[in-house]
Amino acid sequence: MTPKRKKRLILILFLVAGVGTAVGLLMYSLSQNINLFMTPTQIANGEVPYGRTIRAGGLVVVGSLQRSQDSLVSEFKVTDGNAEVTITYDGILPDLFREGQGIVAMGKLNRDNVFVASEVLAKHDENYMPPEVKDALEKAHLDGKEALESARY
Amino acid sequence: MWQWLKRLYHRLGSPKWFYEITAKWIPWLAIISVVGCVTGLVLGLLYAPADYLQGNSFRIIYIHVPAAILAQSAFMMMAIAGAVYLIWKMKMAAWVAKVIAPIGAGFCLIALFTGAIWGKPTWGTWWVWDARLTSMLLLLFLYFGVMALQQAMDSEESGFKAAAILALVGLVNIPIIKYSVEWWNTLHQPATLKLTEKPSMHPDMLIPLLIMIVTTYVFFALLVILRTRNEILWHERKRSWVKDILEP
Amino acid sequence: MEFNSFAEFIAMGGHGLYVWLSYGLTAVVIAWNVAQPVMRRRRLLKEQAQRLRREKKHDAKA
Numbered sequence: 051m052t053p054k055r056k057k058r059l060i061l062i063l064f065l066v067a068g069v070g071t072a073v074g075l076l077m078y079s080l081s082q083n084i085n086l087f088m089t090p091t092q093i094a095n096g097e098v099p100y101g102r103t104i105r106a107g108g109l110v111v112v113g114s115l116q117r118s119q120d121s122l123v124s125e126f127k128v129t130d131g132n133a134e135v136t137i138t139y140d141g142i143l144p145d146l147f148r149e150g151q152g153i154v155a156m157g158k159l160n161r162d163n164v165f166v167a168s169e170v171l172a173k174h175d176e177n178y179m180p181p182e183v184k185d186a187l188e189k190a191h192l193d194g195k196e197a198l199e200s201a202r203y
Numbered sequence: 204m205w206q207w208l209k210r211l212y213h214r215l216g217s218p219k220w221f222y223e224i225t226a227k228w229i230p231w232l233a234i235i236s237v238v239g240c241v242t243g244l245v246l247g248l249l250y251a252p253a254d255y256l257q258g259n260s261f262r263i264i265y266i267h268v269p270a271a272i273l274a275q276s277a278f279m280m281m282a283i284a285g286a287v288y289l290i291w292k293m294k295m296a297a298w299v300a301k302v303i304a305p306i307g308a309g310f311c312l313i314a315l316f317t318g319a320i321w322g323k324p325t326w327g328t329w330w331v332w333d334a335r336l337t338s339m340l341l342l343l344f345l346y347f348g349v350m351a352l353q354q355a356m357d358s359e360e361s362g363f364k365a366a367a368i369l370a371l372v373g374l375v376n377i378p379i380i381k382y383s384v385e386w387w388n389t390l391h392q393p394a395t396l397k398l399t400e401k402p403s404m405h406p407d408m409l410i411p412l413l414i415m416i417v418t419t420y421v422f423f424a425l426l427v428i429l430r431t432r433n434e435i436l437w438h439e440r441k442r443s444w445v446k447d448i449l450e451p
Numbered sequence: 452m453e454f455n456s457f458a459e460f461i462a463m464g465g466h467g468l469y470v471w472l473s474y475g476l477t478a479v480v481i482a483w484n485v486a487q488p489v490m491r492r493r494r495l496l497k498e499q500a501q502r503l504r505r506e507k508k509h510d511a512k513a
Contacts, residue, residue: 058290066371073375077386084387086333107388144327146256154331154390171327176395178261178404180252249452253464260466263473270477309480317473324469422481429488436495440502449500 087154094133098159106135106165107154107173115149128153139167146172216293218435219444225428232425239418247411254408263321265411268396269419271314274342275377277307277423281349282374285367295431297363298438300370301353302430306423308346315339326390334383335391338376345373 077084087107088098098104108128115126125138126149137155147153152173157166179187214220247265254261281303287296318336319329330336349366356362384393396402402409439445454460463470 055290059286062286062289062371065368066374069372070375073379077379081387084334086331086387086389089388144325146325146327148256151256169328171331171390172325173390174256174325174392176392176403178254178257178264178395178408180405180407181255182252183405184255249454249460252453258466259463260469262463262470266473266477306484309484313477313480316476320469320473320476324466426484426488429492433488433491433495436492436499440499445499446503449496449503 089130090128090133090135091130093135093159093163093165100161101158103156103158103168105154105156106137106167107152108135109152110147110149112149128155135163135165137165137167137170139170141168141170143170144172146174148172216291216295218295218439219442221295222432222435225432229425229428232421232428236418236422236425239414239421243411243414243418247408247415251408251411252405257325260321260324261408263317264408265415267314267317267321268412269416270310270317271339272416273419273423274307274311274314274339275380276420277303277310278342278345278370279374279377281307282367282370285363285370288363289367294438297360297367298434299427299431300349300367301363302427302434304346304350304353304366306426306430308343308350310419310423311339311343311346315343322390328390331390333389333391334387335380335389338380338383341376342373342380345369345376349373 087105090106090108092098093106098106106128108130111127111129111134115124117124121140122142123138123140124143125136127134127136137157139155139157147170152175154171154173155165155167156169156171159165243265248262251262253259281300284296284300284303287293288300315336318339322331323329349370352366352369353362356365381394383389384391395404396412404412436445436448461467461471
């Protein structure tokens, strides 16, 4: 490689490394703003001001969904494994809304620490499988649980 | 090995050699593209089972994921070609970078469109400003920026140089796209296909996806070759070997 | 085969609109991607051949 070419190569490497570092630092300092939603832990810690529109996300707690008899209002809890927050929503829940699945809700936290959502989006995970496999997995899981439970007695 | 690579590199720098050798490759690349696409889509659309959660809408994956992967790979190749041009002043590299830009932008557009359409029935929204979607949109704008710079300058050479620098700077966005779903919380789920782990997908669904990904790379190679040959014809139009092609 | 009839295949379990819209848009982009270089090649070969002929005529006159 001629010295001139070597110089250009080094210049380019410096350019990419420099921009990379700058963007990396920027991303790091902005990481709170880049996150799409707040977690139940953050809400429980009081990091979320009352009355400000934010997004909250987590897994819907199994057995927590309550639908109103005469309106679209529904109430459910979401968790991040650490803390829980109650969400109420007046509207049609997305097709993929399931207990145990992830959701992201946009809305405001009221004084009773209930999150009043104006929009609920469903998250899904990176696993793809046919229904039979899912059923088999669940059955195996349940069987395993039962076996564990019966083993205790 | 090193000597062989060096020889290949010098040959690739020769427009005439490239033009002549690729003439033989085109039919094969076209056949593989068509056969791969038909096989992948028949398996993916007809034989893959529906997803337990998403039902049949998950079949959009067979275009969304290959397009998204390719949009990112193409950007990296474009940046590398740009660097080769900046360092060694190889004209062929500049032409390859030039032809990759609109192809990559096309795949990026496909990824964004199909993602939005897929998002509606699954997430409940077309678009959300999460880190993955936003960084992918930035990739599209980077492609547009590169294309604009290639044409904006007075001399073609300075346009290629400016575009190559933007492509190299834009390279920073690629790891951001890839890791956005791990570094931050997003609506988009983490990657299904990982190099280091087993894919979290049933084999009957996975095989068509892998076929589509490989096919997309072959098809991309075909498109790059077709367009690069046109660039060669145009830039070398005054050379005697091109005149021989024009007047057999 | 996952579908029992053609109508079922088109319906995609109620997601037909989304699936076929995705595939349709992709087909448009792919078609343009193939057509563009093929048409440009034809135009290039024609124009350059014309230019060559013109230049030859010009040379012959001179």
